[in-house]
Amino acid sequence: MTRYSTKLFYKYYKQWISLYKENAIRPITLDKYYLAQRKLRELAPDLHLNQLNRRTYQDLINRYAETHERKTVLDFHHHLRASLVDAVDDGLLEKDPTRRIIIKGITKKQRKKTKYLSMYELQTLLKHLNLGPELNWDWFILLVAKTGLRYAEALGLTPEDFNFETQELTINKSWDYKSKHGKFQPTKNKSSNRTVMLDWKTMNQFQQLIKDKQSHQPIFVPRGKRVYNSTINNILNRYCKACEIPVISIHGLRHTHASLLLYEGVSIASVAKWLGHANTTTTQQTYIHIIQELENKDTDKVLQHLSKLA
Incomplete structure (x- = not known):
């Protein structure tokens, strides 16, 4: 079989995408092909075309199925198979290595615990909060739920980060809560420096809550005291159980915020920018199940539209 192509599979696949898929399919679908290409490179960086056979x-x-559900594995297989059928037609492969392949995958029972809440579940949680006239961790939970900030970013907020006229929050630092004495630190990456909007009601509430706070001091971190991630997560745990909704972490509120934006039709690019992701790839990998669900709904809409045409 040495007379056939010895090109690395992931490199061939990337060139195939560029040749046959660029400007031929929707950007969101194209991104899935490139997502598969990056996963292929991760799983098989040294696999050459002439080494491909059924085994x-x-x-x-x-190996891909070890960490993905069967539906996701099937999608991954379909993306790769299209290129390999062309490779056979072009004489780069002797036989189609994808024939009679068995598709496996983890079951839903094996999936990790819930990462995000539905709109109803989130509303139930927020109604349970004790939002009094003084700042507390319930206000912290509300703010993260409404902005999708990372835990350390929310801890690093100071009064000067609030612009009450434009209803904007400036995110340009975070709080090193893992340090014994606590201190400001840079955000996770350059893209994490951003502004996010808040509704006027929440902005007015925080204007009153922080009016007596020092402008350069974090509003949620008591001076000289250390803050632990487990403290907030324990509070959330109690609240979720009391509300009879899935138990999530403080980071789960960030996932909830992003997932609800996607369900509302906000573009992946906008969600990535809002969350402070370095690129849309991170967003796609984190919310791939939601993106696939939305794409299936889009397909249903297309079919419904076509069925109405004479």
């Missing part, structure tokens, strides 16, 4: 391809699919 080596099955091994590749099996």
Whole structure:
């Protein structure tokens, strides 16, 4: 089989995407092909085309299936298979290595605990909060739920970060809560420096809550005291159980915020910018199940529209 192509599979696949898919499919679909290409490179960086046969391809699919549900594995297989069928037609491969492949995957029972809440569940949680005239961790939970800030970013907020006229929050630092004495530190990456909007009601509430706070001091961190991640998560745990909704972490509120934006039709690019992700790839990888669900709904809409045409 040495007379066939010895090009690395992931490199061939990337060139194939560029040749056959660029400007031919929707950007969101194209991104899925490139997402598959990056995963292929991660799983099989040294796999050459002339090494591909039914066994080596099955091994590749099996390794991907170890951490993904069957539906996701099937999508990954379909993305790769299209390029390999062309490789056979072009004489780069002797046989189609994807024939009679077995698709596996983890079951839903094996998936990790809930990462985000539905709109109803989030509303139930927020109604349970004790939002009094003094700042407390319930106000912190509300703010993270409404902005999607990272835990350390929310801890690093100071009064000067609030612009009450434009209803904007400036995110340009975070709080090193892991340090014994606590201190300001840079955000996770350059893209994390951003502004996010808040509704006028929440802004007015915080204007009253922080009016007596020092402008350069974090509003949620008591001076000289250390703040632990577990403190907030324990509070959330109690509240979720009391509300009879899935238990999530403070980071789960960030996932909830992002997922609700996606369900409302906000673009992946806008969500990535809002969350402070370095690129849309991170957003796609984190919310791939939601993106696929939305794409299925789009397909249903297209079919419904086509059925109305004479």
